[in-house]
Amino acid sequence: MSPLTAAFDDRARRTPEAPALIWRGTAVPYGELGALAGVFQERLRHLGGDRAAPVCVPARRTPETLALLVAALRDGRPVLLPSAELGADTLRELTAGAGIDRVLTAEPSYDGPGGLGVETVVPRADAPAVPEGTGLLLTTSGSTGTPKVVPLPLDAVGRFTAWAAEHFGLGPDTAVLNYAPLNFDLCLLEVWSTLAAGGRVVLVDPDRATDGAHLRELISAHDVHLVQGVPLLYRLLAEGADPAEPLKSVRHVVLTGDAVPPRLLARLPGLFPDASFANVYGCTETNDSLILDAGPLLPADPETAGPLPLGRPLPGVRALVLGEDGRPLEGPGTGELLVHTPFQAHGYLDPARGADRFVRRADADGPRVWFRSGDLVRRTADGTLHLVGRTDFQVKVRGLRISLEEVEQTLLAHPEVADAVVVTVPDEAAGKRLQALVRRVPGSALHVLALREHCARRLARTAIPSDIRVTDAALPKGPTGKNDRAAVGDVRRLKG
Amino acid sequence: MNRPAEIKRFLISEFLPDLSADQLDPDYDLLATGVIDSLQVVRVVNWVTTRYGVPLDQVEITPGDFRSVNAIDAFVTAFEETRSHHVHA
Numbered sequence: 174m175s176p177l178t179a180a181f182d183d184r185a186r187r188t189p190e191a192p193a194l195i196w197r198g199t200a201v202p203y204g205e206l207g208a209l210a211g212v213f214q215e216r217l218r219h220l221g222g223d224r225a226a227p228v229c230v231p232a233r234r235t236p237e238t239l240a241l242l243v244a245a246l247r248d249g250r251p252v253l254l255p256s257a258e259l260g261a262d263t264l265r266e267l268t269a270g271a272g273i274d275r276v277l278t279a280e281p282s283y284d285g286p287g288g289l290g291v292e293t294v295v296p297r298a299d300a301p302a303v304p305e306g307t308g309l310l311l312t313t314s315g316s317t318g319t320p321k322v323v324p325l326p327l328d329a330v331g332r333f334t335a336w337a338a339e340h341f342g343l344g345p346d347t348a349v350l351n352y353a354p355l356n357f358d359l360c361l362l363e364v365w366s367t368l369a370a371g372g373r374v375v376l377v378d379p380d381r382a383t384d385g386a387h388l389r390e391l392i393s394a395h396d397v398h399l400v401q402g403v404p405l406l407y408r409l410l411a412e413g414a415d416p417a418e419p420l421k422s423v424r425h426v427v428l429t430g431d432a433v434p435p436r437l438l439a440r441l442p443g444l445f446p447d448a449s450f451a452n453v454y455g456c457t458e459t460n461d462s463l464i465l466d467a468g469p470l471l472p473a474d475p476e477t478a479g480p481l482p483l484g485r486p487l488p489g490v491r492a493l494v495l496g497e498d499g500r501p502l503e504g505p506g507t508g509e510l511l512v513h514t515p516f517q518a519h520g521y522l523d524p525a526r527g528a529d530r531f532v533r534r535a536d537a538d539g540p541r542v543w544f545r546s547g548d549l550v551r552r553t554a555d556g557t558l559h560l561v562g563r564t565d566f567q568v569k570v571r572g573l574r575i576s577l578e579e580v581e582q583t584l585l586a587h588p589e590v591a592d593a594v595v596v597t598v599p600d601e602a603a604g605k606r607l608q609a610l611v612r613r614v615p616g617s618a619l620h621v622l623a624l625r626e627h628c629a630r631r632l633a634r635t636a637i638p639s640d641i642r643v644t645d646a647a648l649p650k651g652p653t654g655k656n657d658r659a660a661v662g663d664v665r666r667l668k669g
Numbered sequence: 670m671n672r673p674a675e676i677k678r679f680l681i682s683e684f685l686p687d688l689s690a691d692q693l694d695p696d697y698d699l700l701a702t703g704v705i706d707s708l709q710v711v712r713v714v715n716w717v718t719t720r721y722g723v724p725l726d727q728v729e730i731t732p733g734d735f736r737s738v739n740a741i742d743a744f745v746t747a748f749e750e751t752r753s754h755h756v757h758a
Binding site: 620 | 685693702
């Protein structure tokens with residue numbers, strides 16, 4: 174019996190006709206999803222071997238896949254849930270490296286329920302054991318190398334779903350939009366907290382995930398209570414929206430993953446007139462850690478507004494800000510953020526890969542495991558944390574410490590800048606040369622001199638990029654929509 | 670080509686490859702906006718002094734003289750005026 178599925182099964186027994194999922198316009202009731210999970214459970218048992226052995230299920234967003242996950246979790250099998258987009262070799266390597274011998278896929282039930290694809294993998298002999306009590310094994314979205322595997326303890330997930338249900342008022346009558354891919358930690362809120370609370374998950378069809386009109390229609394038609402997403406989702410929802418038809422059912426809007434550009438933020442209160450807005454900070458390793466009631470900050474003038482603060486620790490979360498000397502800052506100041514959350518993993522599956530990220534250190538109440546976020550934050554006098562950038566993206570140019578992301582934010586604050594990426598390239602004289610690639614808004618004649626004046630008013634001279642190229646083309650992006658700095662190259666080689 | 674236009678063409682070809690001549694205001698502050706940094710200003714000084722025959726050992730140079738197209742032009746003009754004084758003296 175798994176705490177992740179106990180509430181789900183309870184719901185399936187008591188109100189089998191209540192919708193658990195909305196998929197391509199059709200409701201999938203709790204009873205039906207639970208029964209399909211039962212079929213999968215039988216098939217899994219017939220595969221033989223240890224009934225509680227971990228399995229790998231690539232994260233396709235389909236009701237069948239969710240039923241398969243429920244089936245595995247019911248039997249206490251930890252589930253490795255990698256992106257469904259992984260290449261076949263990477264998927265096998267990841268699975269074998271986690272000591273798992275089966276990759277399972279739920280097939281759509283055209284001619285009979287519970288079609289199951291099984292691929293056998295030879296697990297690596299030296300693979301670390303999956304820790305006792307693990308529910309899901311998620312992977313980090315690192316852009317280089319094999320992703321790191323993050324085993325999430327069932328009790329940690331349970332604490333999270335309980336917090337989420339209370340904080341966002343999730344219950345049997347609430348619908349939550351699921352936009353994030355199923356392997357993202359965001360689904361602990363969108364999918365697992367919703368199902369644990371007996372609500373319904375409105376699954377976005379991956380084939381229509383970039384169709385703003387469809388997404389608005391989905392939210393209105395299914396009375397969606399909570400929307401969570403990265404800036405891309407809100408851009409899709411805001412662009413082309415009819416001001417006369419706001420999304421009135423939404424009570425909670427959760428902004429996460431990246432800073433929402435101020436001009437987009439300013440449009441959100443009109444789009445969601447009856448919602449409160451939360452800016453949520455977290456990562457796969459720790460889950461949600463910080464939260465900000467963003468509503469009061471949204472109507473600010475987008476021309477002068479900076480990025481939203483990260484906010485303050487969630488209940489039970491502890492935050493440390495380490496200064497340059499490696500000691501925790503007592504009051505205001507800038508440094509790397511370390512967090513300890515009730516929802517976190519104890520480490521990566523392969524402890525060797527996490528020695529520098531999961532660190533033991535004591536605070537006033539004793540020693541505990543902290544996660545080094547790699548994020549550079551500024552704490553103000555009232556305790557609010559602001560994101561400055563990644564510690565990885567902090568560079569030294571002529572002795573001055575510069576955050577690439579801070580320079581990007583400065584460029585983005587120009588009204589005619591639609592997107593910006595800042596990188597460094599090696600430079601013989603200065604060591605590093607700061608460069609910016611900027612996409613201007615459509616129809617703009619913005620040129621580099623106006624941008625430089627804009628920067629000169631806001632940045633130290635050394636932080637003004639040596640080379641700025643203005644383009645009308647899209648900037649290179651990684652899989653989650655963040656800037657792909659490695660793909661930018663030396664902007665001097667680009668045609669103007 | 671007159672001197673300001675020539676200075677402008679040099680600055681654009683060296684530091685502002687995307688720009689056309691009419692976009693660069695002759696008073697635009699090239700130093701404060703980082704178009705020319707403290708190392709690159711040496712390149713500008715070299716070009717200006719070579720092109721207009723300003724002997725480096727006979728003039729006092731401050732970075733501010735190279736702040737803009739007009740500042741550079743004024744710097745060269747000032748030098749030419751002192752030189753003509755010397756010739757007539």
